[in-house]
Amino acid sequence: MKGHVAYQQEIPFRNLGGGVQRRVLSYNEELMTVEVAFEAGAVGAVHTHPHTQCTYVLAGRFSYSVEDKSVTLGPGDSIVVPSGLPHGTTCLEEGVLLDVFTPMRKDFI
Amino acid sequence: MKGHVAYQQEIPFRNLGGGVQRRVLSYNEELMTVEVAFEAGAVGAVHTHPHTQCTYVLAGRFSYSVEDKSVTLGPGDSIVVPSGLPHGTTCLEEGVLLDVFTPMRKDFI
Numbered sequence: 172m173k174g175h176v177a178y179q180q181e182i183p184f185r186n187l188g189g190g191v192q193r194r195v196l197s198y199n200e201e202l203m204t205v206e207v208a209f210e211a212g213a214v215g216a217v218h219t220h221p222h223t224q225c226t227y228v229l230a231g232r233f234s235y236s237v238e239d240k241s242v243t244l245g246p247g248d249s250i251v252v253p254s255g256l257p258h259g260t261t262c263l264e265e266g267v268l269l270d271v272f273t274p275m276r277k278d279f280i
Numbered sequence: 281m282k283g284h285v286a287y288q289q290e291i292p293f294r295n296l297g298g299g300v301q302r303r304v305l306s307y308n309e310e311l312m313t314v315e316v317a318f319e320a321g322a323v324g325a326v327h328t329h330p331h332t333q334c335t336y337v338l339a340g341r342f343s344y345s346v347e348d349k350s351v352t353l354g355p356g357d358s359i360v361v362p363s364g365l366p367h368g369t370t371c372l373e374e375g376v377l378l379d380v381f382t383p384m385r386k387d388f389i
Binding site: 204248 | 281282288315332338346351358361363380
């Protein structure tokens with residue numbers, strides 16, 4: 172098949188430390204789908220990248236910042252972060268984020 | 281906040297008929313996040329568009345085709361469909377797909 176299929180259960184999480192794990196799911200040059208699992212209290216430190224990103228909360232509750240503003244996101248909530256803006260998150264209740272990037276994150280594979 | 285936040289519970293589904301409903305969540309010019317809910321047996325007819333798409337199964341089970349090949353996807357499974365390739369789906373067990381498009385789908389708003 173020309174589309175890239177990723178069966179979730181075949182892909183183990185990679186432990187990033189600090190209560191954060193990541194697994195890269197389906198991708199091509201234009202899009203990359205990534206799950207990031209957080210323990211309560213774990214932090215995704217503020218960072219920037221040229222990729223535009225959307226984050227969809229699969230489970231849990233998160234404080235999510237873009238520049239100097241923060242929102243609280245729960246299951247089903249989502250945010251699109253424009254290219255180059257500083258963003259980060261703190262996990263309030265254990266959960267999983269689905270991050271989708273355009274273009275794909277070459278640094279993740 | 282410069283990111284676009286979408287709180288899921290504030291956004292109603294739009295009934296597309298045939299057991300399919302859609303709601304557009306967060307987006308900007310580069311990315312658009314969309315939930316599509318299917319009753320069992322409902323069909324997302326084969327179609328094409330220039331946008332690159334990833335589909336992540338939030339719930340349910342789906343037969344998903346790209347060109348003349350099909351796969352069965354369950355919760356957490358995902359697929360990236362390159363620009364311009366014919367693709368479609370048949371819902372095997374009631375569920376919801378998360379579709380992310382790059383660039384955004386102007387025809388959806």
